[in-house]
Amino acid sequence: ATYFHNECEILKFEVLNTNxxxxNLIDFLKIQHNWFIQGLGYLDAQxxxxxxSLENWNFDDIIKK
Incomplete structure (x- = not known):
C-alpha cells in the first residue's frame, strides 16, 4: 500500500502480515492524525x-463612501 500526503508520496508499506x-502503520496513522489536528488548530486561530480584525472595521462608513 502506498500512502500520500499533500500529493507527495511519503511512505510505502509492503503488504506483509507482520507485527x-x-x-509502522499505526505510527504513521498517528502522525497523520496529529498533522490533521494541528491543521485544524491553525485554521481556527486564523x-x-x-x-x-473585522470587528475593528466600520462597514457603514465604507458603504457610504
Missing part, C-alpha cells in the same frame, strides 16, 4: 484573527 508492519 512490525502493523506497528479564523479568530480574521474575526477580531
Amino acid at each position: 512490525k508492519q502493523k506497528e 479564523n479568530q484573527t480574521i474575526e477580531k
Whole structure:
C-alpha cells in the first residue's frame, strides 16, 4: 500500500502480515492524525484573527463612501 500526503508520496508499506508492519502503520496513522489536528488548530486561530480584525472595521462608513 502506498500512502500520500499533500500529493507527495511519503511512505510505502509492503503488504506483509507482520507485527512490525502493523506497528509502522499505526505510527504513521498517528502522525497523520496529529498533522490533521494541528491543521485544524491553525485554521481556527486564523479564523479568530480574521474575526477580531473585522470587528475593528466600520462597514457603514465604507458603504457610504
